[in-house]
Amino acid sequence: MKLLITGASGLLGVNLAVEAMRAHKVIGVDRGKLKSAPFQVIQADLLEGSAINSIMDASQPDWLIHCAALANLEQCEEHPDHARILNTEIPGELANICAKKDIRFVHISTDSVFDGTKESIYLEEDEPSPPGVYSRTKLEGERAVQKANPQAIIARVNFYGWSLGGRRSLGEFFVNNLREGKSVNGFADVIFCPMLVNDTARLLLEMLQKGLSGLYHVVGTQAMSKYQFGVEVARTFGLRENLISPQSVENSSLTAKRSHNLWLSTHKLSTVLGHEIPAFSTGLAEFYTQFQQGYPQKIGSYQHFAAF
Ligand SMILES: NC(=O)c1ccc[n+]([C@@H]2O[C@H](COP(=O)([O-])OP(=O)(O)OC[C@H]3O[C@@H](n4cnc5c(N)ncnc54)[C@H](OP(=O)(O)O)[C@@H]3O)[C@@H](O)[C@H]2O)c1
Numbered sequence: 001m002k003l004l005i006t007g008a009s010g011l012l013g014v015n016l017a018v019e020a021m022r023a024h025k026v027i028g029v030d031r032g033k034l035k036s037a038p039f040q041v042i043q044a045d046l047l048e049g050s051a052i053n054s055i056m057d058a059s060q061p062d063w064l065i066h067c068a069a070l071a072n073l074e075q076c077e078e079h080p081d082h083a084r085i086l087n088t089e090i091p092g093e094l095a096n097i098c099a100k101k102d103i104r105f106v107h108i109s110t111d112s113v114f115d116g117t118k119e120s121i122y123l124e125e126d127e128p129s130p131p132g133v134y135s136r137t138k139l140e141g142e143r144a145v146q147k148a149n150p151q152a153i154i155a156r157v158n159f160y161g162w163s164l165g166g167r168r169s170l171g172e173f174f175v176n177n178l179r180e181g182k183s184v185n186g187f188a189d190v191i192f193c194p195m196l197v198n199d200t201a202r203l204l205l206e207m208l209q210k211g212l213s214g215l216y217h218v219v220g221t222q223a224m225s226k227y228q229f230g231v232e233v234a235r236t237f238g239l240r241e242n243l244i245s246p247q248s249v250e251n252s253s254l255t256a257k258r259s260h261n262l263w264l265s266t267h268k269l270s271t272v273l274g275h276e277i278p279a280f281s282t283g284l285a286e287f288y289t290q291f292q293q294g295y296p297q298k299i300g301s302y303q304h305f306a307a308f
Helices: 011-020 051-059 073-078 080-101 133-148 170-179 197-209 226-237 267-273 280-292 295-303
Strands: 002-006 025-030 040-043 063-066 104-110 153-157 184-187 214-218 244-247
Touching (some): 002 011, 002 051, 011 295, 040 051, 051 080, 063 080, 063 197, 073 080, 073 133, 080 104, 080 133, 104 133, 104 197, 153 197, 170 184, 170 226, 184 226, 197 214, 197 267, 197 280, 214 267, 226 244, 226 280, 280 295
Parallel strands (some): 002 025, 002 063, 025 040, 063 104, 104 153, 153 214, 184 244
16 A cells, blocks of 8 residues: 655654555655655645645555644643644645545544543543643544544554654653663653554554544553653663652643543454554563664664765
């Protein structure tokens, strides 16, 4: 299949491209960071007038996975109009074009559409109640996609992994700081379901392959606090877990409101796929193996010209 990926320089986009390249022709959309990626790149800013039509005409994909977003919660609070265009309007526009051209469309949404006040696990049927600009514009994006293209897949995700710049994910945050012997805080009152981004990518491709449509939680199966996640990373990498202090998110300097409970059920996804969702322990083991095998450097090298 010919797969178009927006946000190909992002944490999900670049790892998805690497996973998809094994079986598919990949075309990534990038604003200029990718200088020597091993897949085809179209340079474009999705906010520019005719960019979307030009990209679609130039790429003619069978599948489109839309990973581009304004995914920084603080920036969304500061620039709500920018967040609305990127997180709501552009997904709706892409979904509409894909519906007309018979292109299978996957929209990437977020676990944080929930405000976290439920005391048990969140199901796809639960009514979202977004706590801030990021989550509200992402939820409105889900609705715009659903309306324009009912056959689309909408995936609410949460992932960690190795990124282009080496600093995008929570996993990298703990590894980078602990390797330098620095003390860090880990939120003990934010529960989430982390998944290795490569597992997320493989699941998204499987969902397309199986012809799914509709809303799915595509997150890890083990709920834990961000502090616990840091401890698990430290143990796997042989780093000092006592450098991590449990802290409340309420005492942090973050300006955007965070949900305390983002424990999401993956029962719907595992049922339709007919197999278990990859376990947290195997994802974390792969994160470490990737580190040992130079995967972070490989991903990082895509942003530089290759040396000849
Ligand atoms: N990280 C998580 O755990 C998490 C959790 C929940 C949901 N999500 C969702 O997952 C998706 C991917 O997130 P991520 O963590 O991979 O995000 P990311 O690393 O911040 O990547 C965002 C991507 O969007 C691109 N982009 C932003 N504005 C653009 C524009 N005007 N034109 C073209 N491209 C533009 C960025 O390009 P530049 O590199 O040029 O800025 C980058 O490639 C997003 O929809 C996000 O909401 C992520």
